[in-house]
Amino acid sequence: MPTPLPPDWTDRLALDRAHVWHPFTQMQVHEADPPVPVVGGEGCDLLLGNGERVLDGISSWWTCLHGHGHPRLVSALERQAARLDHVMFAGFTHEPALELVTRLRPKLPQNLTRAFFSDDGSTAVEVALKMAFQAQLQRGEQGRDRFGALRGGYHGDTLGAVGVGELENFMTGLFRPLLLACERFEVPEDPRRELAPDLSGWAAKLATARADLGAFFDQHGSRFAAFIAEPLLQCAGGMRMWPPELLQDLRRHCDRHGVYLILDEVATGFGRTGRFLACEHAGVAPDLLCLSKGLTGGTLPLSLTWATEEIYSHFWGEPASGRAFLHGHSYTANPTACAVACASLALFDEEPVLANAVAIGEAMTEAFTALAISPSVRQTRVLGSIGACRLVDPATGEAHAANLRFGWRLHRRALDHGLLVRPIGDCLYLMPPLNTPPARIQEAGETLLRLLSN
Numbered sequence: 001m002p003t004p005l006p007p008d009w010t011d012r013l014a015l016d017r018a019h020v021w022h023p024f025t026q027m028q029v030h031e032a033d034p035p036v037p038v039v040g041g042e043g044c045d046l047l048l049g050n051g052e053r054v055l056d057g058i059s060s061w062w063t064c065l066h067g068h069g070h071p072r073l074v075s076a077l078e079r080q081a082a083r084l085d086h087v088m089f090a091g092f093t094h095e096p097a098l099e100l101v102t103r104l105r106p107k108l109p110q111n112l113t114r115a116f117f118s119d120d121g122s123t124a125v126e127v128a129l130k131m132a133f134q135a136q137l138q139r140g141e142q143g144r145d146r147f148g149a150l151r152g153g154y155h156g157d158t159l160g161a162v163g164v165g166e167l168e169n170f171m172t173g174l175f176r177p178l179l180l181a182c183e184r185f186e187v188p189e190d191p192r193r194e195l196a197p198d199l200s201g202w203a204a205k206l207a208t209a210r211a212d213l214g215a216f217f218d219q220h221g222s223r224f225a226a227f228i229a230e231p232l233l234q235c236a237g238g239m240r241m242w243p244p245e246l247l248q249d250l251r252r253h254c255d256r257h258g259v260y261l262i263l264d265e266v267a268t269g270f271g272r273t274g275r276f277l278a279c280e281h282a283g284v285a286p287d288l289l290c291l292s293k294g295l296t297g298g299t300l301p302l303s304l305t306w307a308t309e310e311i312y313s314h315f316w317g318e319p320a321s322g323r324a325f326l327h328g329h330s331y332t333a334n335p336t337a338c339a340v341a342c343a344s345l346a347l348f349d350e351e352p353v354l355a356n357a358v359a360i361g362e363a364m365t366e367a368f369t370a371l372a373i374s375p376s377v378r379q380t381r382v383l384g385s386i387g388a389c390r391l392v393d394p395a396t397g398e399a400h401a402a403n404l405r406f407g408w409r410l411h412r413r414a415l416d417h418g419l420l421v422r423p424i425g426d427c428l429y430l431m432p433p434l435n436t437p438p439a440r441i442q443e444a445g446e447t448l449l450r451l452l453s454n
């Protein structure tokens with residue numbers, strides 16, 4: 001039985017029910033299952049209103065890198081807010097933004113020389129799409145008014161980002177009339193990431209996908225301003241891990257067709273895959289790179305779109321030339337968020353953050369190997385610090401019917417057993433903060449196994 005909430009939460013939840021509209025939520029659900037009060041965060045744990053402690057198994061939507069309330073991040077926030085909380089960034093600059101660029105640039109592909117600040121993952125993507133389109137126009141390429149993207153991708157919820165994400169789902173399909181023109185290519189999942197892979201036929205399947213990608217670019221490449229992809233891991237698409245060979249091919253085809261390659265590392269960046277960026281696994285550098293989520297270690301909203309000097313050059317000119325990139329947000333390069341991002345990056349230099357991600361990956365491999373004995377689980381797989389599997393109905397071996405809301409119920413039950421997980425469709429995954437002790441991963445695996453057996 002869940003621990004009951006203290007009485008003072010009764011009024012607060014009534015207030016929430018009366019006036020708050022939660023994201024990604026059919027609000028009717030909260031009539032029976034109100035939102036869960038969270039009152040604190042400590043390391044890899046969240047502290048719930050009922051006094052229970054749960055492992056933040058999904059890093060609060062993949063943001064929290066070094067654990068909640070890391071003292072270095074908290075003190076950077078306090079110091080900077082007291083000195084300069086905010087100033088507009090058009091016509092002004094400040095030390096935290098400059099320090100952030102200085103700290104981050106050596107960790108990125110060296111062709112990326114120009115940093116454009118915005119507020120969240122979606123805006124980082126919007127900026128990249130607009131920059132690519134405008135750069136193409138201003139280098140004299142007319143008619144590149146379409147984008148390429150991967151089937152099953154997710155790049156955020158603003159309309160531009162929705163336009164290059166997956167459309168064949170309930171979240172985005174209805175916005176179709178409002179969206180960018182986009183052609184999508186489906187990459188196969190990479191069985192080599194699976195813990196019990198069946199590689200028969202894989203070489204042929206990969207060869208076919210590579211040939212199809214070439215044909216796709218031959219058909220559409222001349223119309224593309226840019227191609228956007230989440231490198232190696234489509235997170236919201238259900239932790240689909242795809243082959244590095246296809247990312248290398250994407251780079252080649254983009255070059256061949258004069259198409260900019262946008263890599264969206266909003267979720268995969270900052271060590272999640274065991275390297276600082278996921279694209280490093282394939283040795284591929286993009287023309288535009290989107291970063292957010294882990295940029296501030298999960299403390300404040302901030303994002304960056306990095307561009308090459310070549311792209312930047314197409315915006316250069318006299319004020320009257322009309323070539324400037326006229327885009328910005330009120331909180332662009334917020335100094336407090338930049339200072340926290342600097343503190344987070346300093347931890348990468350001073351603490352074994354990437355080694356921890358690799359150690360978490362080893363613990364994930366053990367946990368998901370153990371989980372694979374459950375008849376409710378298929379296709380266990382690991383990439384860096386992320387473990388995932390498919391949830392099936394053991395009676396049929398197929399995904400549970402959507403109306404059963406199996407994932408939601410598992411999410412709620414796990415909270416009563418000290419674990420925050422939030423399956424995406426039939427994908428159950430763990431992506432905890434990178435300071436999570438490996439023993440906690442093993443515990444989480446055991447909890448899931450118990451829950452799936454009952």
Ligand SMILES: Cc1ncc(COP(=O)(O)O)c(C=O)c1O
Binds near residue numbers: 266
């Ligand atoms: C790959 C990717 N891009 C963009 C976004 C959008 O980021 P935000 O929710 O901060 O707008 C997400 C969010 O999950 C994401 O996973």
